[in-house]
């Protein structure tokens with residue numbers, strides 16, 4: 182089956198947690214953190230579904246008030262990379278935030294992750310700050326990136 186991007190459903194929890202551990206290693210969220218994150222009332226999560234199992238996912242927090250939204254995570258299984266799936270998930274998350282009237286989106290990305298930085302850069306995000314030694318135990322800096330949204334705006338490629 183051709184993979185599809187669709188909304189997260191509770192049945193996706195266990196495969197998503199397994200993929201999180203596989204893809205993020207020492208930075209991986211625990212199952213408890215995944216549960217809090219995925220079931221948070223302000224969360225909006227999408228999965229890449231190949232018809233059998235979850236092959237990628239991405240999530241967003243949209244605030245109740247007028248503040249910025251946060252891209253919480255984005256990941257694609259190695260077998261499915263460089264096919265545009267992460268960009269597709271990111272586009273859908275940005276579209277959701279735009280429809281909800283979110284003025285800007287923030288995210289954090291490891292300073293030693295050029296693939297993710299290139300993805301976010303190509304989607305119009307810009308670095309606005311650094312958080313030194315944010316990722317532990319590796320001690321790697323976080324780059325804070327921002328995308329300003331306006332109503333009806335799509336994602337720059």
Ligand SMILES: CC(C)(COP(=O)(O)OP(=O)(O)OC[C@H]1O[C@@H](n2cnc3c(N)ncnc32)[C@H](O)[C@@H]1OP(=O)(O)O)[C@@H](O)C(=O)NCCC(=O)NCCS
Pocket residue numbers: 204254255256257258261262263264265266267268269289290291294295296297299300301303
């Ligand atoms: C980063 C990640 C999500 C990209 O997923 P993907 O589905 O392969 O990305 P896409 O195919 O949508 O690529 C979109 C753009 O991102 C950039 N990009 C993606 N992978 C890249 C790589 N390995 N090197 C350089 N640029 C890359 C390119 O600009 C690419 O556009 P192009 O293919 O037209 O050149 C994936 O590599 C991943 O899951 N990595 C591990 C988890 C992670 O680091 N997540 C980010 C946390 S902030």
